[in-house]
Amino acid sequence: MKLLEIKNLWVSINGKQILKGLSLDINAGEVHAVMGPNGTGKSTLASVIAGRSIFNIDEGELIYKGKDLTKLSVDERAKEGIFLSFQYPVEIPGVSMVNFMRNAIDEKRKYFGQDPISMHEFINLMEEKKRLVEMKDTLTQRSVNEGFSGGEKKKNEIFQMAMLEPQLSILDETDSGLDIDALRIVSNGVNKLRTPDNSFIVITHYQRLLNYIVPDVVHVLYDGKIIKSGSKELAMELEKDGYEQFIK
Amino acid sequence: MNNEKSDNQIVSEIANAEYKYGFVTDIEADVVPKGLNEDIIRMISAKKEEPEWLLEFRLNAYRKWLTMKEPHWGHVDYEPIDYQDIIYYSAPKKKKQTNFDEVDPELLSTFNKLGIPLDEQKRLVNSSDVAYDAVFDSVSVKTTFQDTLGKYGIIFCSFSEAVKNHPDLVRQYLSTAVPPDDNFFAALNSAVFSDGSFCYIPKGVTCPIELSTYFRINAAQTGQFERTLIIADVGASVRYMEGCTAPQRDENQLHAAIVEIIVMKDAEVKYSTVQNWYPGDKEGKGGIYNFVTKRGVCKGDNAKLSWVQVETGSARTWKYPSCILQGDNSVGEFYSVAVTNNYQQADTGTKMIHIGKNTKSTIISKGISAGYSDNSYRGRVFMAKGATNSRNYSQCDSLLLGDKCGAHTYPNIQAENDSSVIxxxxxxxxxxxxxxxxxxxxxxxxxxxxxxxxxxxxxxxxNRLPMEFAVEAKKLLAVSLEGTVG
Structure with a gap:
């Protein structure tokens, strides 16, 4: 079953063309790795799927669970199960992680006509998901991302992903800046969330991450479109010989 | 993205949330004729059966007021106020009763609607209880938990009652923090003040529950001029809260109050306000002019006074809750969140006057401006010659939502000794x-x-607000800023 279909997507920002006719299909349960040099549009792709309004869709279609994604606002997409693990998570001073997560969960529940989560249930859920990413207790008592180290921020993203149980998770360079231990923890967290229904788009520069999160498909994104797709062996080739071989 | 609403669309769509407290209570009122002169003042004084000295106090204040000019140094603009076009006294007809059952049901239901319970069960007092003094236009209609508090020797009653039952205390402390000629609006209040709350915490007593005054303006064309006097005697402590609302009207109404707080040696007072006067409509029509003088004196050593305010209402705000740190080692605090939206203008801040040695003050001001509003912080920190080794820390933050609003900071700092740190x-x-x-x-x-x-x-x-106040304030903040994307 197709979870996400992207057809001939053209996206620009401030008149600058970033995506140039990108197409991508993702089935339920699949993990897709998107690789490519800097500035080829990987993060733009992630932002556009999530619905960031600073980008302009000039042409193309985004279909998610059979629905036209462009008709949904950012928060509606999130409630429908799209999650973006940010490359650079932003700090929100004074807003505790607990308060933030509770709002996020209750908004989603409200969207589906459910009652707010009980305090008891919420605390249990937090404890469970914190263990999943080996998160220190104190983190959740702090303000959202405020004063977090680079590694803590990335763990925090995966923690939030686990809390919200999305169907389509986009990991935007979640591995960048992680040491080998953190990489293992983050990858384990992701792997535990893999189910036959959930799909992942893993954006990365390095093959290393894909040793931990083994993809079903690897894509090479270059100059705004996918120029090559293949199995996980493609990532090995890229690591060895670079992108040059596919360009032109 | 094309499916996303633009910021402006969102702003205009949601507009501003309805002011929840804009209703009017239909009740017969006892009013004095419009306008201000010595006869009106005599009339107010007579209605309240006041002693001669208080009438003299009023008349002296009035005569001073006549020689004073309305201040215009604040960053607030408004149409000139016609002081002869205001009704200075309006009281619900039925007289205040000592027995709960006899309070006009219409008034009980009004305060109920506002979330202020005036009924008190005959049971042991719980620390989560709040004793209320409910002020409706010019008079206090009911003060709760008086008997319970009485057992601790705490006096909590309307100002009028205090004048009758505790004249010596009132006379001893009245205007010792805010002299009648302190400023134009303080002089006006001293001349015409109608009611308010009085509170005395005796030596060594910690008030077991929170005390609160709730101000409600109801009558049209009427000003509210109440006066609050709080005295914490040696070693006493009390937490006080103030709330306020008014009907939604196209006209502007004046609220010129005075709050005076006297903090003796080793005593502590925390005064919290959630100010939610009607702010006017989206176009800036109507709303309350909140021109208020609040000041406390830390008279004895180690006295502590904290002001915590959340200002979301009023068309115009002109208000500087201040601390005079007279006793050695005394502490003054000012924590403020001021929100302005649409066409609101607020000029608010504090004064920390350090006189005693080793005195300490903290100012945390958070301004939030949206719409076409203007939000100013104005503060004065003064270290007198004798205030050696004193400290002040001020932090003034402004948050702007949108590009049509303004945030301004006017700090005034003066030190007359070399050992203090600011x-x-x-x-x-x-x-x-x-x-x-x-x-x-x-x-x-x-x-x-x-x-x-x-x-x-x-x-x-x-976080500094009492629990239930904080919950209310958080909701209020969200509501006042709905649809104001920057």
Whole structure:
């Protein structure tokens, strides 16, 4: 079953063309790795799927669970199960992680006509998901991302992903800046969330991450479109010989 | 993206949330004729059966007021006020009763609607209880838990009652923090003040529950001029809260109050306000002019006075809750969140006057401006010659939502000794598109996201409010700022 279909997507920002006719299909349960040099549009792709309004869709279609994604606002997409693990998570001073997560969960529940989560249930859920990413207790008592180290921020993203149980998770360079231990923890967290229904788009520069999160498909994104797709062996080739071989 | 609403669309769509307290109570009122002169003042004094000395106090204040000019140094503009076009006294007809059952049901239901319970069960007092003095236009209609508090020797009653039953205390402390000629509006209040709350905490007593005054303006064309006097005797402590609302009207109404607080040696007073006067409509029509003088004196050594305010209402605000740190080692604090939206203008801040040795003051001011509003922080920190080794720390932050509003900071710092330390920090920021996107990506709607971010920004101050007040204030912040994306 197709979870996400992207057809001939053209996206620009401030008149600058970033995506140039990108197409991508993702089935339920699949993990897709998107690789490519800097500035080829990987993060733009992630932002556009999530619905960031600073980008302009000039042409193309985004279909998610059979629905036209462009008709949904950012928060509606999130409630429908799209999650973006940010490359650079932003700090929100004074807003505790607990308060933030509770709002996020209750908004989603409200969207589906459910009652707010009980305090008891919420605390249990937090404890469970914190263990999943080996998160220190104190983190959740702090303000959202405020004063977090680079590694803590990335763990925090995966923690939030686990809390919200999305169907389509986009990991935007979640591995960048992680040491080998953190990489293992983050990858384990992701792997535990893999189910036959959930799909992942893993954006990365390095093959290393894909040793931990083994993809079903690897894509090479270059100059705004996918120029090559293949199995996980493609990532090995890229690591060895670079992108040059596919360009032109 | 094309499916996303533009910021402006969102602003105009949601407009501003309805002011919840804009209703009018239909009740017969005992009013004095419009206008101000010595006869009116005599009439008010006579209605309240006041002693001669208080009438003299009023008349002296009035005569001083006549020689004074309305202050215009604040960053607030408004149409000139016609002081002869105001009714200075309006009281619900039925007289205040000592027995709960006899309070006019219409008034009980009004305060009930406002969430102020005036009924008290005959049971042991619980620390989560709040004793209320409910002021409706010019008079206090009911003070709760008086008997319970009486057992501790605490006096908590309307100002009029205090004048009758405790004249010596009133006479001893009245105008010792705010002299009648302190400023134009203080002089006006001293001449015509109608009621308010009085509170005396005896030596060594910690007040077991929170005390609160709730001000309600109801009558049209009427000003509210109440006066609160709080005295914490040696070693006493009390937490006091103030709330206020008014009907939604196209005319502007004047609220010129005075709050005086006397804090003796080793005593502590915390005064919290959630100011929610009617702010006017989206076009800036109507709303309350809140021109208020609040000041406390830390008279004895080690005295402590804290002001915590959340200002969301009023068309115009002109208000500087201040501390005079007279006793050695005394402490003054000012924590403020001031929100302005639409065409509101607020000029608010504090004065910390250090006189005693080793005195300490802290100022945390968080301004939030949206719409076409103007939000100013104005503060004065003064270290007298004798205030050696004193300290002040000030932090003034401004948050702007949108590009049509203004934030201004006017600090005034003066030190007359070499051993004191004064620190001042100021920041101005906006809610970033990145923060909003992050929240929305987690499924939080844009309105809720703004509420969260703003509450986070103001958290340092909101955390200082009493529990139930904090909950109310957080909701209020979110409501006042709905649809104001920057």
């Amino acid at each position: 620190e001042h920090e100021a920041t101005t920021s906006r809610i970033s598109e990145e923060q909003l996107f992050y929240c929305q990506q987690r499924g939080i709607s844009i309105e809720k996201a703004i509420g969260l971010i703003v509450n986070g920004y103001a958290n340092e101050v909101l």
